[in-house]
Amino acid sequence: MKRNSRFSYNIFAEKNFIRNFILYFKSNIVPIILVISLAIVIIVPMFYSYFPAKLNLKEGDVSPHEIIANRDVSYIDVVKTEEQQERMAESVSPxxxxDRNKEDEVFAGVDDFFSSLTSILSSKDDEMLKREKLLDFFTNNTQIADFFLYEPIGRIEQFHQTLKGIVYKLMLAGVRSDKISQTTQMGLEAIxxxxxxxEEKxxxxxxxxxxxxxxxxYDKKATEREIEKVRNAVSPVVITISKGDVVVKEGEEITADEVKVLKALGVIRTRDDWKVVLSIFAFTCIFLLLSFIAIKRSVVVNPGxxxxxxxxxxxxxxxxxxxxxxxDNISPYLVPIPLLAMLVFAFFDFPTALTVTLAFSFLLSFPLDLRSPIMFAVIVSSIVSMFLLRKMAKTxxxxxxGIVGGLSMSFIALFIGLSSKLVFKQVGLNVxxxxxxxxxxxxxxxxxxFVMDHLFNEATVLRLLELGDTGAPLxxxxxxKAPGTYQHSMVVSNLASSAAEKIGANALLARVGAYYHDIGKMFHPYFFTENQQAIPNIHDELTPNLSKTVIINHVKDGIHLAKKSRLPQEIIDFIATHHGTTVxxxxxxxxxxxxGAVRKxxxxxxxxLxxxxxxxxxxxxxxxxALAHTVSNPDxxxxxxxxxxIIKSRVSDGQLNESDITFKDLAEIKDSFVRTLLSLFHTRESYPESDESRNG
Known part of the structure; x- marks a missing residue:
């Protein structure tokens, strides 16, 4: 029963996963199509770069036309690398x-030899028996046996010490197990x-x-380890072909080395082509996946x-x-990664721009063969530029x-050029x-x-700066039309931007949103208190229901006017929500x-909300x-x-329930509001008038 229930659970879980995947796919069909289109835009040039027109060429064939490298390419020449490894391996000494014990054994052997010889010569045996023993000792060498039969014992000891001296020198120099004959020959030469x-010799x-x-x-294993170490220490022989180099001239016979270059360039079909295809696809998918995740997590992105x-x-x-x-055809230092970083930053946020910049840099390194130092220089300098843009308040x-990022890039390019020992002209060009x-x-x-702001009606920083200009048409x-509302909006913007800055929110967006939040009042300006200066209150002549309708409609009127004027949705949200569902x-x-039966x-x-x-x-x-104007003698x-x-009433009424604002934020907002209002309501001390002023 447990096994069946678990199986049923897995089936349902799988069904839910599939259902959720289908729903997600349907709800994001347009973004997914856009991402797939982008993948095609990226992959097609990559394939063109890595898989130009294929030729059926082999070593010894005549090139039908001149073949020029369409990109920088480096490859390891395996044959030349192995040849270099073999040469180095041959130079390794065994x-x-x-074995220090062998020295003692050898000296002991010398001592035993002469001790035995002395024992025979000093024995009391008769001459015949001594001769037999000497023949046996010298393995039937009659010449030596006969010569030493009458040799004095003292002379034998001299030979003993002489040989020990020769053996000492040989052992000190080292007697190799595979070259003992050469060592013996050295001893013979010394003798x-x-x-x-x-006969004595x-x-x-x-x-x-x-x-x-x-x-x-001889240590065979240690020798093999040394040989392997030397082989591994040999750097691969890397052949580098620069973009634009002539690989093969028309009519020339293709050599083995040229075949390798053509394979590296993708001109000749190889069995490894599928690996490059898979790499291109994988690189592109990783880039798009990371970018899409970053976009979905961006604070400026929502389902709408x-x-x-x-x-x-x-x-x-x-x-x-x-x-x-x-x-890249001109210089890799011109690859516009900084442009990407600035654009993504402007339309999204810093984390998204950082993720996309890093992922895009690695993606570009594949088709453009960007070297690590150049990638490092561009990425670091782009990050510097984005940090400067985080507090942007002006165009x-x-x-x-751009200037600071450019100086950073130039400095790193100079360092790379000098450390790589490039010619001065090339260093200057790179800088x-x-x-x-x-x-x-x-x-x-x-x-x-500017173009994309207006094309997509976006609220980028530049667009907000444009809309925040008090000379803007609206x-x-x-x-x-409504000067009182205008002044009210200016004060609200001061309150909002100061509070937003204090809690780390977008102060520029809050300021510009406050400018436009009441533009709907332009349709019926005199129905609102701030515009009723020196005129009777028009609501005295209207029913409460009609007055309410006109007052509430200023939100709808504002949204209509904002859409007609193509204000960004982010600004329209301020118009739509600034009263929430309040009464x-x-x-x-x-x-x-x-x-009494009226409904709230x-x-x-x-x-x-x-x-x-x-x-x-x-x-x-x-x-x-609005309420501040009702406070008499404000302190x-x-x-x-x-x-x-105000804050308590909005919280208790649930007006802030759908925002991400916290109680800590509210405390800081309150403090900011109080300080700003105190500065606005500040009045001069009255001073006694002088006689001159009283009379003049």
Missing amino acids: VYLL AELDLEE ELLIYALNRTIQPNLI NIVKKTAEFAIIVSIVYIVSIFL ITFLYA SFGFINFLGGSIVALGMI LRELLT VSYFYHKSKESN SDFRYSGP PQNKETAIVMLADAVE FNKIEEMVNS
């Missing part, structure tokens, strides 16, 4: 182990130089041959804009990739980031190209961002006085600014109490 009778030679032993024993964001990413990567292929910051890459990339990025119109309290209570829900805004910290801050700032305690009441 390894011998010194031959002695001033002795031939024969004695020493006989004794040497009987006693000498090797003290250096995932298609737009994926399209932006596909366009950016496609343009940069195609440009990279062309610029000029892009150029500043110049590195700087141009970043400065030019920042200028091109500004142009592309803001000028707001100032003209128009004044008219609700006024209506309830005459109709009829006097609520339709929402939606704020979805992020920036829109939540503007909601609070809008309410705080710190009164303002703090008023701000606290």
Whole structure:
């Protein structure tokens, strides 16, 4: 039963996985199509680079036309590498182990030899028996036996010491087990130089041959290890062909070395072609997977804009990739990775830009054969530029980031050039190209961002700076038609941007969102208190229900106007959420006085609620600014109490439930609001007028 239930569970789990996968695929069909299209854009040039027109050529064939390298390529010449390894292996000396015990054995053998000889000669045997013993001792060498039959014992001891001296020198030099005959020959040569009778020399030679032993024993395993170590230490013989080099001239017979180059370039079909295909596919999939994960995790991406964001990413990567292929023909220092980093940063965020830049750099290293030092230089300098852009408040910051990134790139390029001992002209070109890459990339990025901002209606930093200009058309119109609302929006923007900066939210987005949050009031400006200066209150002539309708409709009117003016969705969100689903309290209570059955829900805004910290801050700032005007003789305690009441009412009403704002954030927002309002309500001390001023 357990086995069956577990099996059933697995089936259901598998079905759920498949169902979820199908739902995910359907909900993300457009982004997936865009990613697949991007993969095609990337893979096709890679295949063209690695698999040009294939030729059926082999060693000895005549080249039908001139073949030029279409890219830099380096490959290991296996045959030449093995030849080099063999030459080095042959130079390795055999390894011998010194056996010190052998020296003692040899000297003991010499002592025993002469001791035995002395014993025979000093015995009291008769002459015949002594001769028989000497013949046996010298293995029937009658010449030596007869010569030493009457030799004095003292003379034998001299021969003993002489041989020990010769053996000592031989053993000290080392007697190799595989070359004992050469060592013996050296001993014989030493004996031959002695001033002795031939029979005496024969004695020493006989004794040497009987006693000498090797003290250096050949170690086969240690020798093999040394040979292997030397072979492994040999650097591979790398053949490098530069892009544009003529590999084979037309009509020339193709050599074995040229066949290797053509295989490395992919001109000749090989059995390993499938490995390159698999590598290209794997590199591309890894890049797209990492990038898509980074995009999905980006703070600026949500289900509502995932298609737009994926399209932006596909366009950016496609343009940069195609440009990279062309610029690499001039210099690898011109590959526009900085442009990619700046564009992804502008349309997404720093973590996404960092991930995409790193992944794209490694992807480009495959078809463009970018060397590690160049990749390092470009990546580090791009990160420097992105760090500078994080606090961007002006368009000029892009150029500043380009200049600083370019200087960083130039410095690293100079270091690489000098350490690689390149000629001065090439070093100068690399330094110049590195700087141009970043400065030019920042200028091109500004142009592309401007175009894509308006094409996709994006709220990038540059677009926000453009919309945040108080001379922007909608803001000028707001100032003209609803000057009170305009002033209210300016104060709200100050409150919101200061609070956003304090809690680490996007202060620029909060400021610009606050500028436009009330643009819907331009349709009926005099229905709102801030625009009723010097005129009667129009609501005195209207029913509470009608007044409520006009007041609530300013949100819908604002959304309509924002869409008509093609404001980014991020700005429209401020208009839609700045009242959330709060109640128009004044008219609700006024209506309830005459109709006790009135429903509070009829006097609520339709929402939606704020979805992020920036829109939540503007909601609070809008309410705080409006209520601040009702505080008489404002001081710190009164303002703090008023701000606290607004925040508590919004929290208790659930208006902040869908935003990611925390209670810690709310405490800091309150503190920021109080400080900002105190500075706004600050009044001068009154001073006694002088007589001159009173009279004049």
